Amino acid sequence: xxxxxxxRAESTALGAVLAFVSFALVSCRAPYPHDxxxxxxxxxLIVPLHxxxxxxxxxxxxxxxxxxxxxxPETLEAARSAWRLSAVVWQEVxxxxxxxxxxxxxxxxxxxxxxEFIERTIAEPPAVxxxxxxxxxGSLSKGLSAIEYLLFEPAEPDAWLEQAREEPARMAYAxxxxxxxxxxxxxxxxxxxxxxxxxxxxxxxxxxxxxxFRRSLGKLYNRVVAVLEETVREHLGKPLGxxxxxxxxxxxxxxxxxxxxxLVKSRLAGIERVFFxxxxxxxxxxxxxxVASDSPRLANYVEHLGLDWNGQPFVEELRLRFAxxxxxxxxxxxxxxxxxxxxPAEVEQAYDxxxxxxxxxxxxxxxxxxxxxxxxxxxxx
Amino acid sequence: xTERRVDRDASESRLAQLKGWFQEPVDSLPLLWLRxxxxxxxxxxxxxxxxxxxxxxxxxxxxxxxSYLGFGWIAPPSEAxxxxxxxGVFVSxxxxxxxxxxxxxxxxxFVLFTTVELFDKTLYLNHYVFVSxxSLLMAxxxxxxxxxRMVASWxxxxxxxxxxxxxxxxxxxxxxxxxxxxxxxxxxxxxARSDLPVLGALFEQRWxxxxxxxxxxxxxxxxxxxxxxxxxxxxxxxxxxxxxxxxALLFEIGMFPWIMMCATLVFFEGAELRCAIDRAAKGSFSWxxxxxxxDSQRACLGSRRTATVAVACLLAxxxxxxxxxxxYPGDVLWTEEGYRFSWRVMLVEKxxxxxxxxxxxxxxxxxxxxxxxxxxxxESQMSYQPDMILxxxxxxxxxHGPGTxxxxxxxxxxxxxxSRLLIDPRVDLAAERxxxxxxxxxxxxxxxxxxxxxxxxxxxxxxP
Numbered sequence: 001x002x003x004x005x006x007x008r009a010e011s012t013a014l015g016a017v018l019a020f021v022s023f024a025l026v027s028c029r030a031p032y033p034h035d036x037x038x039x040x041x042x043x044x045l046i047v048p049l050h051x052x053x054x055x056x057x058x059x060x061x062x063x064x065x066x067x068x069x070x071x072x073p074e075t076l077e078a079a080r081s082a083w084r085l086s087a088v089v090w091q092e093v094x095x096x097x098x099x100x101x102x103x104x105x106x107x108x109x110x111x112x113x114x115x116e117f118i119e120r121t122i123a124e125p126p127a128v129x130x131x132x133x134x135x136x137x138g139s140l141s142k143g144l145s146a147i148e149y150l151l152f153e154p155a156e157p158d159a160w161l162e163q164a165r166e167e168p169a170r171m172a173y174a175x176x177x178x179x180x181x182x183x184x185x186x187x188x189x190x191x192x193x194x195x196x197x198x199x200x201x202x203x204x205x206x207x208x209x210x211x212x213f214r215r216s217l218g219k220l221y222n223r224v225v226a227v228l229e230e231t232v233r234e235h236l237g238k239p240l241g242x243x244x245x246x247x248x249x250x251x252x253x254x255x256x257x258x259x260x261x262x263l264v265k266s267r268l269a270g271i272e273r274v275f276f277x278x279x280x281x282x283x284x285x286x287x288x289x290x291v292a293s294d295s296p297r298l299a300n301y302v303e304h305l306g307l308d309w310n311g312q313p314f315v316e317e318l319r320l321r322f323a324x325x326x327x328x329x330x331x332x333x334x335x336x337x338x339x340x341x342x343x344p345a346e347v348e349q350a351y352d353x354x355x356x357x358x359x360x361x362x363x364x365x366x367x368x369x370x371x372x373x374x375x376x377x378x379x380x381x
Numbered sequence: 382x383t384e385r386r387v388d389r390d391a392s393e394s395r396l397a398q399l400k401g402w403f404q405e406p407v408d409s410l411p412l413l414w415l416r417x418x419x420x421x422x423x424x425x426x427x428x429x430x431x432x433x434x435x436x437x438x439x440x441x442x443x444x445x446x447x448s449y450l451g452f453g454w455i456a457p458p459s460e461a462x463x464x465x466x467x468x469g470v471f472v473s474x475x476x477x478x479x480x481x482x483x484x485x486x487x488x489x490x491f492v493l494f495t496t497v498e499l500f501d502k503t504l505y506l507n508h509y510v511f512v513s514x515x516s517l518l519m520a521x522x523x524x525x526x527x528x529x530r531m532v533a534s535w536x537x538x539x540x541x542x543x544x545x546x547x548x549x550x551x552x553x554x555x556x557x558x559x560x561x562x563x564x565x566x567x568x569x570x571x572x573a574r575s576d577l578p579v580l581g582a583l584f585e586q587r588w589x590x591x592x593x594x595x596x597x598x599x600x601x602x603x604x605x606x607x608x609x610x611x612x613x614x615x616x617x618x619x620x621x622x623x624x625x626x627x628x629a630l631l632f633e634i635g636m637f638p639w640i641m642m643c644a645t646l647v648f649f650e651g652a653e654l655r656c657a658i659d660r661a662a663k664g665s666f667s668w669x670x671x672x673x674x675x676d677s678q679r680a681c682l683g684s685r686r687t688a689t690v691a692v693a694c695l696l697a698x699x700x701x702x703x704x705x706x707x708x709y710p711g712d713v714l715w716t717e718e719g720y721r722f723s724w725r726v727m728l729v730e731k732x733x734x735x736x737x738x739x740x741x742x743x744x745x746x747x748x749x750x751x752x753x754x755x756x757x758x759x760e761s762q763m764s765y766q767p768d769m770i771l772x773x774x775x776x777x778x779x780x781h782g783p784g785t786x787x788x789x790x791x792x793x794x795x796x797x798x799x800s801r802l803l804i805d806p807r808v809d810l811a812a813e814r815x816x817x818x819x820x821x822x823x824x825x826x827x828x829x830x831x832x833x834x835x836x837x838x839x840x841x842x843x844x845p
Binding site: 229233242305309359 | 570575576581585730732733750752792793796798800
């Protein structure tokens with residue numbers, strides 16, 4: 001009798017365990033394909049962006065060669081346009097500055113340009129002013145910021161052409177910096193590729209200590225927040241005057257080329273592309289890069305987790321805030337240096353919208369995603 | 382008259398009985414185990430801290446450090462001295478483990494470890510508080526001469542109470558709406574680990590977060606009692622191993638799981654530990670059994686009355702301290718008043734963003750960003766803790782000269798809720814004094830406080 005009771009109890013317990021396991025298995029929806037998201041980021045977004053940067057830098061190099069061959073207002077304008085395109089793509093690429101990539105990135109762009117050194121070099125040029133010479137100089141005397149200084153100072157084409165005729169070393173420096181820029185862009189791309197530094201593998205699989213998805217999501221998210229913060233504080237807030245009596249137009253990012261606003265827009269587009277694929281209904285503007293569309297992005301993950309914000313899908317709020325930020329930036333007339341003086345209300349509106357977007361990503365979404373914003377792995381509790 | 386005498390006799394007898402029970406000699410092996418394992422873990426912890434470069438990153442690199450109220454006089458010394466402090470923690474840990482110069486080493490460990498923790502409030506962790514509390518308790522007990530000796534049962538019970546308090550109060554802290562009804566923050570943290578093989582798919586399920594939340598409450602509230610009861614002790618300890626093993630796997634919480642796994646072993650009786658060790662060593666330690674059988678002949682370590690009173694006071698303070706948040710209005714998870722030192726372990730997911738608006742005398746107001754003064758970790762921690770925001774506001778005011786006014790626009794999100802203002806953005810924080818009293822400038826209703834978007838524009842804000 002006792003054995004019967006025990007056998008019945010055991011079979012009941014076994015049945016309960018089986019029922020629970022079945023319930024657990026049945027109720028599980030398919031887990032989110034984390035690897036696919038990382039793969040899409042890496043192969044459809046990051047690597048193509050880096051390839052686009054190399055192409056744009058090569059195009060800039062060619063246009064600088066053409067300018068040296070035949071200095072004219074047309075070739076000068078072509079070179080300046082090529083610089084603008086390279087600089088715009090660079091804003092998106094610079095988002096992916098992970099781990100020790102900072103040194104390679106500094107070779108491509110570090111502001112402000114060291115105009116004193118550049119002028120000294122032009123006045124007393126070395127025997128050979130080529131890419132090797134540029135490679136040896138400090139990061140403020142090379143890359144996009146140095147080329148911007150060389151191409152856009154003075155802004156007036158005739159004055160520039162006259163100056164270039166008087167100082168051949170100026171064009172030689174620009175050509176050398178262009179050649180060095182191409183090799184720097186190639187080096188940064190190479191750090192990602194399997195045949196080079198293969199950071200792609202670290203991005204996809206992790207570094208042995210932290211798994212790929214959590215690590216890469218954390219790194220990328222932190223970069224998104226950092227770049228957005230820098231854009232709000234430094235590139236919009238500071239020129240606005242930060243509460244000072246007057247606006248401070250001298251603090252815009254790229255005053256010589258008058259492309260500061262385009263750079264801000266490009267940075268925002270780059271961040272938006274982390275969240276939405278270009279063909280998603282984000283209404284995202286066109287980009288200079290040729291990234292793949294329709295591949296999964298962070299918004300898909302947010303949607304999969306079913307996150308909401310004040311009762312509505314979080315993805316919708318993100319979409320709205322990106323659109324508002326884009327719209328506010330579009331309403332600011334070019335150039336930014338003049339806009340902060342003549343149209344401060346529009347710039348302030350853009351500042352506000354970008355700051356709202358920053359808070360949504362840095363505070364609200366990070367909270368719901370459980371992303372560690374400092375990436376310091378000191379003991380928690 | 383006679384009845385009163387009978388009552389008095391009965392109560393005196395009960396008191397004598399209780400006193401006898403407190404003084405009853407018990408096997409000291411659990412305390413020996415605690416001393417050795419705790420000492421070794423602390424030595425590993427000190428080495429780990431230095432090896433990971435945290436000394437430099439957390440104490441040397443920051444220009445500004447957040448201090449605990451009343452402990453502003455404790456600040457990090459030069460880099461060399463900080464390393465020397467960690468060397469001191471390492472050596473004292475090993476000496477404590479070995480029982481060499483026990484009193485001096487455990488006291489030195491307590492002072493050095495606690496001093497390091499007081500350097501910067503940013504690094505507050507419940508497990509550091511536990512380490513300090515346990516080491517202070519151990520410093521009051523004669524654990525250096527254990528060997529084959531017995532101890533008064535109250536000593537073992539005191540350590541068990543110390544360990545049990547952590548679980549008990551951690552369980553009580555979980556009896557609140559977010560944890561029980563919204564399964565937060567586990568509903569956020571578990572899906573964040575859904576990339577783990579096998580278990581990952583389960584972590585995305587809402588019911589798993591609810592199950593884990595309720596299970597954790599049950600675990601924390603019952604574990605101390607189940608560990609005390611002989612019949613359930615082993616099962617409870619296995620559950621503790623599973624629980625802490627899982628948290629170690631899922632969350633980066635460093636040494637805490639290992640410390641608790643070792644500390645919970647003090648709930649076992651000496652004989653049980655001897656048997657387990659003997660069985661594991663296949664009879665090589667059979668002399669342990671023999672010494673256990675001769676309990677009556679073994680010397681029993683007593684302690685001075687002052688030590689006994691100090692232990693009682695220490696435990697009493699720890700019983701009261703975690704409840705002090707009831708004295709403050711509002712939700713402790715939001716205001717953080719009474720949050721620290723109350724075993725609110727892994728209870729909240731908070732993120733924030735703070736911009737200070739600074740107005741030196743005679744000048745217009747301008748935004749000042751915390752990153753100018755803080756490291757990323759400090760900024761992240763400060764962004765949702767009002768007392769730290771106040772401390773930085775005072776620092777900024779001092780830097781900008783007398784009469785400077787400082788306001789803070791702090792937007793904070795708690796447990797997946799949309800971000801809200803944490804601090805009244807109209808209040809001049811430079812004029813507010815830090816204190817243990819409820820702070821009027823904290824906006825207390827975390828659900829109803831409207832977010833004021835317009836405060837973000839640097840030139841739009843006018844002073845009241």
